[in-house]
Amino acid sequence: MKKVIIIGAGLGGLACGIQLQHAGFDVTIIEKNGHAGGKMMPVKIGDYSFDFGPNTITMPGVFKRVFSNVGESMEDYLELIRLDHHTKNVFRSGDSFIQSIDPHFVISQLAMLDPYGAKNYWGYLKEVNRLYGQAESGFFHRSFHSWLDYLSPGLTKAFFSVRPLETMAHFHKRFFSSPDILQVFNRYATYIGSSPYKSPATFSLIGHLEMNEGVFTVKGGNTKIADAFSQVFKKLGGTLHLNEEVSQIVIEKQRASGVQLKNGTKIKGETVIINGDFITATKQLIKEKDRPSFSTKKLDAYEPSISAFVILAGLKTFQKDIHHHHVFFPEDYRKEFQDIFTHQKLPDDPTIYISHSAYTDRGISKGSNLFILVNAPAVQMQSEEAVTHYKEAIYSRLEEQGIPIRSEIEAEKIYTPDSIAHLFHAYKGALYGVSSHKKKDAFLRPRNASKDTAGLFYVGGTTHPGGGSPMVTLSGLNVAKEIIDQHKKKDSDRTKSKKSTNS
Template sequence: MKNILIIGGGLGGLSAAISLQSKGYQVTIIDENQHPGGKMMSVKMGGYSFDFGPNTITMPKVFQSVINDAGGDSSSYFQFEKLEKHTKNVFSNGKVLFQSANPEEMIAELRKFDSLGASRYREYLKEVNRLYLLAEKSFFYRVFDSWKDYLSPQLSRSFMKVRPFEKMNHFHRRYFRDEDVLKVFNRYATYVGSSPFSCPATFSLIGHLEMNDGVYYAKGGNTSIATGFRQFFEEIGGVCKFGTRVEEIIVKKKRVIGVSTSDGEFLMGDDVIINGDFITATRNLIREEDRLSFPNKKLDSYQPSISAFVILAGVKEYQESIHHHQLFYSEDYKKEFDEIFKDKRLPGDPTIYISHSAATDPNITKGSNLFILVNAPAIDLKRDEIVQYKEKIYDKLENHGIFIRDSIEVEKIFTPNTIKSKFSAYKGALYGIASHSMTESFLRPSNVSKDIDRLFYVGGTTHPGGGSPMVTISGRNVANYILNRDKV
C-alpha cells in the first residue's frame, strides 16, 4: 500500500485525500491549524457563529461528487440550499439592485437602471455560459505538467475562444451601460483576487455560475463542507494530524521521500501533495537547491492578489434589513482598485461586502452574525490604521442606515497581517497570485513540481485557480493524475 502525505487540510487537500484513500492508498493529512478547510474556517464567539470564508457557494455538484464518487452519500454530511434572490447591491446614491438566477426577475431589476442591460441580458447569459462550457471542457479538469501541454491544437483553439486578450470591464460594457450595474458584474474579478480593469474577460464566466446556475448555502454553515469532507475521509481510513506543522519536505536525488514535522517526526511518503500557498510553501519547505525552477528571487517577484480587511461583528439585535449577501459600493470603482493595486493602500471609499448567513439560517447563531469584508492590498497594517479603518467602515454603514456600532457584543478583526500568519499566505493575499497578466491568468504554477518527482500542488494558487469549487477540482485533478500514473 502506497503512502500519500498531504500538507494542508483545505478543500483541495481534502478532496485529493478522499479520492486517493477510497482507491486503496493510505493518506495522511498534516495541518498546522486545528480545523479542516483552511480559510473555510468557523469562528465562534459568545453564542455567535461565523463562517470566515468562502461565503458564496457555487457549483454544489463539485463538492457532492467528492464523496459520492468515493462510495459515500454526500447528503449525509452536508446539504445545500439555493438562494433565490442571492445578493442585494446598494449603490452610493442609495438605489438597490437584487441579483437572482431567475432571468425574468433580473431583467425587471435591470429595467430600473439600464435599458440596454435589460435588452441584452439574455445574450449576456448565453455568452458567459459559452465561456464556462469551454473552460470546463478544456481547462478545469486536467493537470498541466509541462508547458508543452498548452501547445495542443485543441487547447489552442479553446484558448482563443475564451476572450483571453479582452479585459473584464471591456467585456461587460458590451452588455451593460449603467456604471452601477457594471460594478455588480465587474465584482466577479475579486473572486479571483484581481481587478476587473486588468484581468481577462475569461473570468466573466463566473457570471454563469451565479446568474445561470445560482448561488447556494450549505445548511448549518458553509464550513460544514470541510467538516463533512474530514468526517468521511476518517471514516474510510484516512489519518489527520491537525495542530502539526511540516518543517521541511525531504528530497533525495530529485525525488520526494517524506516530510519532517514540528513533532520531531519523519514521515515517509511515496507522494507528497502541498495544499497551501504555492509561494510560501515552496520557499519555506523546500531547500532552494532542490527547486532550481523557483529560486527565491522568482518567488518574490509575483504580484499578490487582493487581501481583505474583515470584521466579524456579533450584533444582539437581528438586522432584518441586511440580506444574506449584501454590498455597499464605492462611488468610483476604478479608483478603488487603483488604490489597492497601484497605490497599495486601503481604499478611501471602500466597497463593503456583508455575509449575513443568519438571514437564511437563523438557528446557527444568536442575533446577527455579520461577516464584513473590504478588499485590501496585501500589505502590513499598523495597529492605529486598523482601528481607524474599522471606524471608517462603521461610518459608511451608518451613512446607509446600518447602525450596529452600539449593539455589537463580540468583534474580531482579520487583516492582511492576520491572513499572512494564520494561513501562511503570500504577503497576506487571499488568492495567492493576482490574475492580471497572461502568465498569471493562464500559466499559473503547475500542479506537478518541475524539479521534484512525486511532489504535487493543489489549491487556489495553482491550476485551475481560486474559489472553493476550483480548489476542490484541483485536488481531484491531482488524485486522478496519480491514479492514472499508477493505473489504479
Template sequence: MKQIAIVGAGLAGLAASIKLASEGYKVDVYEKNGYAGGKMMPVSLGTYHFDFGPNTMTMPEVFDSVFEEAGVDPRNYFDWIKIERHTRNIDHDGSSFMMSTDPQDMVDQFEKLDSYAAKNYQTYLEEVDRLYRLSKSSFFPRMFLSWKDYLSPSLFQSMLKVRPLEKMNHFHERYFKHPLILKAFNRYATYIGSSPFLSPATFAMIGYLEMVQGVYYVKGGNTSLARGMEKLASELGVTIHLETPVKTVHVSNGRAEMIETVDGKVQKIKEVIINGDLLEVYPSLVKESERPSFRDTRIQSLSPSISAFVIMVGLSSRLDLVHHQVYFSEDYQKEFKELFNGIWPEDPTVYISNSSHSDPDVSPDGDNLFILVNAPPLSNHHEMPEEAYKERIYDKLEKHGLPIRKLKVVEKVIGPSQIKDRFNAYRGALYGISSNTLRNSFLRPSNRSKDIKNVYFAGGSTHPGGGSPMVVISGNNVANHIISKHAKKDSRVSYN
C-alpha cells in the same frame, strides 16, 4: 500500500485525500491549525457562528462529486440551501438592485435602471454560458505538468474562444451601462483576487455560476462542508494530524523521500501533495537548491492577489439585511488602482454576509455579520491601523442605515497580517498570484514541481485557480494523476 503525505487540510487536500483513500492509498494529512478546511474556518463568538470564508458557494456538483465518487451520498454529510434572490447591490447614492437567478426578475429591475441592460441581458447569459462550458471542458480537468501541455492545438483553439485579450470591464460594458450594474458584475474579478480593469473577460464566466446555476449556502454554515469532507476522509482511513505543522520535505536525487514535522517526527513517503499557498509554503518546506525552477527571486517577482480586512460582529437584533449585500465605492476603478499600488482604499466597497437570514440557528440572538473589504497585500508601505479602518467601515455603513456600533454584542477583526500567519498566505494574499495579466491567468504554476518528481501542488495558487470549486478540482486532478501514474507503473511491472 503506497504512502501519500498531504501538507495542509484545506479543501483541496481533503478532496485529494478522499479520492486517494477510496482507491486504497494510505494517506496522512498534516495541518498546522486545529481544524480542517483551510480558509473555510469556523469562528464562534458566544452564540454567533461565522464562516471566515468562503461565504458565497457555487458549483455544488463539484463538492457533491467528491462524495459520490467515493460511493456515499453527500446528503448524509451536509445539505445545500439554494438562495434564488441572493445579493443586494447598493451604490454610494443609495440606488440598488437584487441579483436573482430568475432572468425575468433581473430584466424587470433593469428596466427601471438601465433599458440597455434589460435588452441585452439574455445575450449576456448566453455568452457567459459559452465561456463557462468552454472553460469546464478545456481547462478545469487538465493537469498542466510542463510547458508542452500548453501546445495542444485543441487547447489553443479553446483559449482563443474565451476572450483572453479582452478585459472584464470592457466585456461587461457590451451588455450594461448603468454604473451600479457594471460594478456588481465587475465584482466577480475579486473572486479571484484581481481587478476587473486588468483581468481577462474569461472570468466573466463566474456570472454563469451565480446568475444561472445559482448561489448556495450549506445548512449550519459553509464550514459544515469542510466538516463533512473531514468526516468522510476519516471514515475512509485517512489520518488527519491537526496542530501538526510540517517543517521540511527531505529531497534526495530529485525525489522527496520523507517529511519531517516540527516535533521532529519523520515519515517516508511515495508522493507529497502540498495543499497551501505555493508562494509561501513550498519555499518554506524545500531548500532553494532543490527547486532551481522556483527560486526565491522568481517568487518575489510575482504579483500577489488582494488580501482582505474582515470584521465579524454579532448584533443584539436583526436588521433589514439579506444573505449577501454589497455597498459599493463611488469610484470603483480608483479603488482597484489603490489596492494594487499597496494603498488602503479611502472609500472601500463593503461586502456583508448575514447567513442568519437564511439559517437563523447559526445565530439565534441576532444577526451574524461577516463584513469584508478588499485590502492590499502586505508591504512595507501604506499600512493601515486596524482600529481606524474598522471605524471608517462602520461610519460608511451607518450612512447606509446600519447602526453597527449601537447593536454590537461581540466582535472580531482579522486583517492581512493575521491571514498571512494563520493560512501561510504570501503577503496575506487570499488567492496566491493575481490574475491581472494574461500570463498569470492562463499560465498559473504547474500542479507538479518541475524539479522534484513526486511533489505536487493543489489549492488556489495553482491551476485551475482560486475559489472553492476550483480548489476542489485541483485536489481531484492531482489525486487522479497520481492514481493513473501508479496504475501505469503497476501494469508495466505485471507485464514484465
C-alpha cells in the same frame, strides 16, 4: 501500501486525500491549525457563529463528486440551500439591484436602472454560459505546464474562444451601460483576487455560475463542507493530524521521500502533496538548491492577489434588512483598485461586502452574524491604531446606510492581511496567491506537479485551476486522478515486464 503525505487540510487536500485513500493509498494529512478546511474556518465568539470563508458557494456538483466517487452521498452529510435572490447591491446613487437566477426579475430591475442592459441580458446569459462551457470542458479538468499545451488539438480554438485578450471590464460593457450595474458584474474579478480592469474576460464565466446555476449556502454553515470531507476521509481509514506543522519536505535524489515536522518527527512517504500557498510553501518547505525552477528571487517577483480587511461583528438584534449577501459600492470603483494594486494602500472609499448567513439560517447564531469584508492590498498593516481607525471608518459608512453597528455590537473580531498571512501561510496575506493580471499568471498558474521534484504535487487555490471552493476542490480531484493513473501505469508496466521476463 503506497504512503501519501498531504500538507494542509484545506478542501483541496481533503478532496485529494479522500480519493487516494479510497483507491488503496495510505494517506496522512497534516494540518497546522486546529480545524480542517483551511480558509473555510468556523469562528465562534460567545453566542455568535461565523464562517470566515468562503461565503459564496457555487458548482455543488463538484462537491457531490468528492462523495460519489467513493460510494458516498453528499446528501447524507450536507444540506445545501439555493439562494434564488442572492445578493443585494447598493450604490451611492441610492439605487439598489438584487442579483437573482430569475432572469425576468433581473430584467425588470434593469429596465429601470440600465435599459441597454435589459435589452442585452439574454445575450449576456448566453455568452457567459458559453464561456463556462468552454472552460469546463477544456481547462478545469487538466493541468497546463507551458503555452505549448494550448497548441494541442482542439485546445487552441477553445483557448481563444474564452476571450483571453479582452479585459473583464471591457467585456461587460458589451452588455451593460450603467456605471452602477457595471460595478456589480465587474466585482467578479475580486473572486479571483484581481482587478476587472486588468484580468481576462474569461473569468466573466462566474456570471454563469451566479446568474444561471445559482448561489448556495450550507445549513449550519459553509464550514460543514470541510467537516463532511473530514468525516469521509477518516471513515475510509485516512489519518488526519491537526495542530501539527511541517517544517521541511525531505527530498532525496530529486524525489520527495517524506516530511519533517517542527517537533523533529520525520514521516516517510512515496508522494507528498502541498495543500497550501504555492509561494510560501515552496520557499519555506523546500531548500532553494532543490527548486532550481523557482528561486526565491523568482517567487518574490510574483504580484500577489487581493487580501482582505475582515470584521466579524455580532449584533444583538436580528437585522432583517441585511440580506444574506449585501454589497455597498463606492463612488469611484476604478480608484479602489488603483489604491490596492498601484498605491498598495487600503482603499479610501472601499466596496463593503457583508455576508449575513443568519438571514437564511436563523438558528445558526444569536442576533445577526455579520462577516464584513473590504478588499485590501497584500501588505503589512502599519499599526493597531491604523487598524482601529479603518474599522471605525467602515462602521461610519455602514451607519450612513442605516445599519446600527455601534449601538448593537456585542461581539467583534478583526482579521488583517497580517493575520491572514500568519493563519494560513498566505503570501503577504494574499487570499488567492498570484493575481490574474498577467496572461501568464491567469492561464498558467503554478502547475500541480512539481517541475523539479518527482513525487511532489500542489493542490489548492494558488495552483491550477484557481481560487474559490469549487476550483480548489477540483484541484484535489485532478491531482488524485493523476497520481492514481501514474501508479496504474507503473503496475501495468511491471506486469508486462514480468511476463516478458518469464517468456
